[in-house]
Amino acid sequence: MSQYWSKLVHDLDPYVPGEQPKDQRYVKLNTNECPYPPSPNALAAIHAAADERLRLYPDPNADELKDAIADYYSVERANIFAGNGSDEVLAHVFCGLLKHDAPLLYPDISYSFYPVYANLYQIEAKQIPLRDDFSLNLNDFSGKNGGIIFPNPNAPTSMAVGLDVIEALLQANRDSVVVVDEAYVDFGAQTAIPLIAKYPNLLVVQTFSKSRSLAGLRVGFAVGHPDLINALERVKNSFNSYPLGRMAIAGAAAAMRDKEYFASTCQQIIATREMTVQKLTELGFSVLPSAANFVFARPPAGNAEALYLALKQRGVLVRYFNKLRINEYLRITIGTDDEMNTFLQILAEL
Numbered sequence: 001m002s003q004y005w006s007k008l009v010h011d012l013d014p015y016v017p018g019e020q021p022k023d024q025r026y027v028k029l030n031t032n033e034c035p036y037p038p039s040p041n042a043l044a045a046i047h048a049a050a051d052e053r054l055r056l057y058p059d060p061n062a063d064e065l066k067d068a069i070a071d072y073y074s075v076e077r078a079n080i081f082a083g084n085g086s087d088e089v090l091a092h093v094f095c096g097l098l099k100h101d102a103p104l105l106y107p108d109i110s111y112s113f114y115p116v117y118a119n120l121y122q123i124e125a126k127q128i129p130l131r132d133d134f135s136l137n138l139n140d141f142s143g144k145n146g147g148i149i150f151p152n153p154n155a156p157t158s159m160a161v162g163l164d165v166i167e168a169l170l171q172a173n174r175d176s177v178v179v180v181d182e183a184y185v186d187f188g189a190q191t192a193i194p195l196i197a198k199y200p201n202l203l204v205v206q207t208f209s210k211s212r213s214l215a216g217l218r219v220g221f222a223v224g225h226p227d228l229i230n231a232l233e234r235v236k237n238s239f240n241s242y243p244l245g246r247m248a249i250a251g252a253a254a255a256m257r258d259k260e261y262f263a264s265t266c267q268q269i270i271a272t273r274e275m276t277v278q279k280l281t282e283l284g285f286s287v288l289p290s291a292a293n294f295v296f297a298r299p300p301a302g303n304a305e306a307l308y309l310a311l312k313q314r315g316v317l318v319r320y321f322n323k324l325r326i327n328e329y330l331r332i333t334i335g336t337d338d339e340m341n342t343f344l345q346i347l348a349e350l
């Protein structure tokens with residue numbers, strides 16, 4: 001607190017990211033990173049971009065990256081917006097598309113950055129409760145609103161909804177923007193990107209941080225009607241015209257083009273997840289049905305916080321949220337088979 005702070009800064013309630021510890025080596029299952037390295041093609045492209053051209057500004061439009069994404073999803077470059085991680089893309093979405101006279105709707109249990117952006121941009125928001133089993137009931141997202149946002153699969157619950165329910169929502173809600181945050185879609189849900197051709201109010205946001213193993217490069221993107229993309233470009237060009245450096249553009253584009261490597265790491269994570277779910281269930285945990293690269297699980301005694309601390313002491317980091325409704329659950333990122341076996345063995349001992 002300081003007299004030099006603006007009122008806005010006084011009133012902020014910033015997001016707290018999961019720990020990135022520097023004190024010791026942990027089995028790190030707390031921030032939903034991918035346990036496998038990025039595509040070798042992405043690393044080669046990053047190295048190749050690190051040359052004397054770094055003295056020049058990068059392409060402000062990141063066209064090479066937009067073209068790789070457009071090609072992958074069979075859409076046009078004009079349908080793509082790219083930013084410095086999907087968090088930055090989401091920030092521009094809140095500022096440019098979700099601030100209106102009616103309240104923004106999002107689930108009560110969801111990505112904890114949404115209330116932070118709503119507060120930062122002074123957007124009135126209404127939280128819509130998930131059902132008792134933590135499933136998302138999109139029928140409840142009705143009535144006048146200034147926009148709707150939800151992750152699919154949801155975080156931290158890991159549960160996905162089908163495209164049929166998303167399409168029903170879009171049909172019932174044509175007057176405001178519907179944002180589907182697909183940070184985890186590649187691990188078992190269906191992307192809503194094909195629906196953008198039919199619904200000019202649909203925006204899909206994705207990231208390179210999870211399924212493409214590039215959390216450290218900071219690249220995210222949005223796909224939607226050019227009018228929505230144009231709004232994001234206007235915000236971006238009023239904030240930072242060069243959100244992506246040369247290495248980020250080259251590396252992310254190469255990762256997008258390497259479909260084979262991407263498919264093999266996603267498949268491996270899904271297989272490890274199924275093994276983990278089975279073993280956790282055998283240990284008495286209740287595990288929500290996961291379509292993500294993490295699971296959300298309740299220990300048999302509901303003592304999630306104590307277990308989080310005990311695991312940390314034994315060198316395993318998972319994520320615990322001290323929040324009503326979910327304070328008896330742990331969010332566990334899927335690592336390699338070896339990491340998960342270490343985690344499961346320590347868990348069994350505890």
Ligand SMILES: Cc1ncc(COP(=O)(O)O)c(C=O)c1O
Pocket residue numbers: 031032084085086087088111151155181183206207208209215219220
């Ligand atoms: C639901 C959801 N959306 C977006 C993000 C942001 O990802 P990034 O900024 O790394 O692209 C995350 C990160 O954990 C997330 O869980």
